[in-house]
Amino acid sequence: ISSLSANNPAKLEHAVRAHWAIENNLHWVLDxxxxxxxxxxxxxxxxxxxATIRHIALNLINKEKISKVGVKIKxxxxxWDNxxxxxxxxVI
Structure with missing residues (x-):
């Protein structure tokens, strides 16, 4: 279901792949x-x-750039560390 024209399948394919790439990457990180x-x-x-709290936590963790480790370790x-x-x- 889309307002994109079926006359340009390459554009439609790009839009679908871009959407699912974001969805799959987010789901993988959360899992x-x-x-x-x-x-x-x-x-x-x-x-x-x-789920909303986990998304907020993920966004906050991704904004923290001092520690150079993965999301799970952060x-x-x-x-562990207040x-x-x-x-x-x-806050700091």
């Missing part, structure tokens, strides 16, 4: 760093709320 696929919250809006480090957590959140 590896936050183990999102193992989340079994089902009641009310809890799954949506936790997340774990923020859990000073680093404050740096990730942007």
């Amino acid at each position: 590896i760093a936050f183990d999102e696929d193992s989340n079994r919250t089902r009641k009310g809006h809890s799954a949506t709320n936790l 997340r774990l480090k923020a859990g 000073d680093y957590l404050l740096r990730v959140i942007g």
